[in-house]
Amino acid sequence: MEHGDPNPTQIERRARSTSRYRFRSVSGRITVSLNHYLQARAHAGQRSFCALRHCHINKGKIDIFITLKTAHHVVWPNVVFFILVHLGSLYGIYLIFTKAKWQTLVFTYFMYIVSNTGMTAGVHRLWAHKAYKAKLPLKILLVLMSTIGFQGSVHQWVRDHRVHHKYSETDADPHNATRGFFFSHIGWLLMKKHPEVTAKGHDIDMSDLRADKLICLQKKYYYPLVLLLCFITPTVIPLLWGEEIWTAFFVAGILRYTFSLHTIFLVNSLAHMWGTKPYDKRMKPAETKSVSFLACGEGFHNYHHVFPWDYKAAEMGGYALNISRLFIDTMAKIGWAYDLKTVTEATLKRRIIRTGDGTHPSLLKENDSF
Numbered sequence: 001m002e003h004g005d006p007n008p009t010q011i012e013r014r015a016r017s018t019s020r021y022r023f024r025s026v027s028g029r030i031t032v033s034l035n036h037y038l039q040a041r042a043h044a045g046q047r048s049f050c051a052l053r054h055c056h057i058n059k060g061k062i063d064i065f066i067t068l069k070t071a072h073h074v075v076w077p078n079v080v081f082f083i084l085v086h087l088g089s090l091y092g093i094y095l096i097f098t099k100a101k102w103q104t105l106v107f108t109y110f111m112y113i114v115s116n117t118g119m120t121a122g123v124h125r126l127w128a129h130k131a132y133k134a135k136l137p138l139k140i141l142l143v144l145m146s147t148i149g150f151q152g153s154v155h156q157w158v159r160d161h162r163v164h165h166k167y168s169e170t171d172a173d174p175h176n177a178t179r180g181f182f183f184s185h186i187g188w189l190l191m192k193k194h195p196e197v198t199a200k201g202h203d204i205d206m207s208d209l210r211a212d213k214l215i216c217l218q219k220k221y222y223y224p225l226v227l228l229l230c231f232i233t234p235t236v237i238p239l240l241w242g243e244e245i246w247t248a249f250f251v252a253g254i255l256r257y258t259f260s261l262h263t264i265f266l267v268n269s270l271a272h273m274w275g276t277k278p279y280d281k282r283m284k285p286a287e288t289k290s291v292s293f294l295a296c297g298e299g300f301h302n303y304h305h306v307f308p309w310d311y312k313a314a315e316m317g318g319y320a321l322n323i324s325r326l327f328i329d330t331m332a333k334i335g336w337a338y339d340l341k342t343v344t345e346a347t348l349k350r351r352i353i354r355t356g357d358g359t360h361p362s363l364l365k366e367n368d369s370f
């Protein structure tokens with residue numbers, strides 16, 4: 001066995017990194033010693049998503065042509081569900097221009113902000129990252145708000161998100177952005193999880209949420225709550241100002257839900273692909289203002305992956321691009337939120353200089369003065 005040869009898992013990883021990761025499979029060529037080829041072949045036999053195609057000997061080494069087939073199990077109920085809500089949303093758009101009352105449109109916008117803030121200020125910043133503490137009334141409010149968003153129970157969402165931060169851009173990342181825009185945006189919800197996501201998900205510490213009665217209660221009654229808060233409530237409330245029931249259902253219910261989903265999904269796709277990296281240029285997450293605007297403050301993703309425990313999830317943008325920060329600050333003023341964590345000026349500056357890509361406004365101003 002030659003020293004320095006990769007082990008089978010590294011062979012897989014190298015094959016992935018040296019070739020384009022397509023939706024179904026990836027092919028790559030790698031040179032290893034005979035022993036390692038034999039090991040890799042045995043290893044491939046045990047895994048459904050790895051297959052060695054063929055090999056040939058080249059100057060005492062073995063060239064392996066490797067094909068990694070991702071276990072491509074489509075989750076058909078999810079595919080059907082997403083097709084239906086998208087078709088319903090198209091009808092909702094038609095109704096906006098033909099039938100919907102202006103009060104319904106204002107209400108739809110309100111419900112979108114409420115549900116997104118529940119996801120961002122609640123599920124993301126409070127529960128996934130413990131960026132601040134909340135009193136029980138705020139916790140109840142945030143659980144209800146996030147249930148309107150219907151993106152998985154707090155427990156489920158937080159587990160996936162903690163895995164995402166710990167194993168970003170690897171197979172263990174549920175919405176691994178190296179697998180392309182579609183996969184990281186919505187594709188990951190249409191197929192079974194990669195085995196690494198499940199394996200690493202089991203190791204994530206979820207004891208804090210398992211001990212939280214409110215979170216356990218939401219998990220237990222999640223689907224009835226979703227039916228009530230995400231679909232029935234937005235359909236019934238517009239009846240108060242004389243809206244037709246189906247117009248309310250398709251506009252404030254279905255279209256609002258689908259639009260909210262995509263705004264949050266953009267954080268996993270777009271904000272992991274395009275934008276500046278003023279805090280750490282070595283990672284994929286970037287600062288994307290348009291995503292921040294749509295996702296209530298979550299598009300400053302380079303900052304967030306560097307300082308995930310900061311309750312603002314951003315340094316720049318102010319309240320206009322970070323409604324979630326406005327919400328948490330307001331809750332802090334009335335005493336419902338406390339122990340808000342944030343980054344000190346000195347830490348921030350050190351990090352910008354050490355690992356940033358040089359696009360931070362403070363550096364640009366310094367350069368301008370020369």
Ligand SMILES: [Zn+2]
Pocket residue numbers: 164267268272285301305
């Ligand atoms: Zn991310």
Ligand SMILES: [Zn+2]
Pocket residue numbers: 124128129161165304308
């Ligand atoms: Zn996060």
